[in-house]
Amino acid sequence: MTDVLIPGGRDVRATLDEPETADEVDAIVIACPPHPQHGGSRTDQRLMAVSEALREAGIACLRFDYGEWDDGYGEREDVRNAIRWAADRDDGEGADDRPIGVFGYSFGASQALLASATVDRPVAGVAALAPTATLEEDLDAVEALSTLESPALILYGERDTTVDWEPVVERARERGDDVVSLPADHFFLGTHDELSQEVVDFFERLFVRP
Numbered sequence: 001m002t003d004v005l006i007p008g009g010r011d012v013r014a015t016l017d018e019p020e021t022a023d024e025v026d027a028i029v030i031a032c033p034p035h036p037q038h039g040g041s042r043t044d045q046r047l048m049a050v051s052e053a054l055r056e057a058g059i060a061c062l063r064f065d066y067g068e069w070d071d072g073y074g075e076r077e078d079v080r081n082a083i084r085w086a087a088d089r090d091d092g093e094g095a096d097d098r099p100i101g102v103f104g105y106s107f108g109a110s111q112a113l114l115a116s117a118t119v120d121r122p123v124a125g126v127a128a129l130a131p132t133a134t135l136e137e138d139l140d141a142v143e144a145l146s147t148l149e150s151p152a153l154i155l156y157g158e159r160d161t162t163v164d165w166e167p168v169v170e171r172a173r174e175r176g177d178d179v180v181s182l183p184a185d186h187f188f189l190g191t192h193d194e195l196s197q198e199v200v201d202f203f204e205r206l207f208v209r210p
Contacts, residue, residue, distance in 0.1 A: 010074055
């Protein structure tokens with residue numbers, strides 16, 4: 001694990017989890033935590049499980065904490081800046097060759113879609129676990145998914161009544177994206193291994209080199 005300070009004018013601190021063999025690091029996934037005002041952080045159990053599964057698959061993962069609360073707007077920029085950091089961290093050398101994925105849970109899932117659809121760096125794909133359709137009137141995850149130019153994986157809990165995931169799932173199916181239902185509520189207890197494997201499988205398909 002390596003501590004990282006994400007540039008961009010906000011206090012955004014992160015942990016970079018890398019595979020044991022440095023030569024394996026040719027892809028990276030940005031992991032976006034749930035709502036920071038409800039205790040969401042880079043140590044969220046679902047983010048930790050996904051990060052460990054990615055690391056075991058030879059894929060690096062950057063888990064970060066949002067900066068000071070900004071009604072979802074600054075948090076979207078935090079995700080964008082994390083993507084930019086991942087793309088530019090070798091001073092531009094080889095950046096075009098390193099696939100970047102974005103994963104998020106709950107609030108972080110919506111932010112993953114919102115940021116990936118608007119960031120000025122290429123994103124290979126987005127995996128969103130329990131995204132809610134709208135954070136604010138102009139922070140619409142369904143609209144973001146509609147304009148996203150990369151593939152998406154949407155995972156949701158069949159018993160999840162905490163967030164409004166149905167519109168996101170409907171739009172994903174209309175786009176032909178991958179949609180996975182899990183026998184869980186919003187917290188996905190007992191399904192961390194299953195959901196982590198789904199996320200890893202999705203990114204491995206995207207990151208495979210010809």
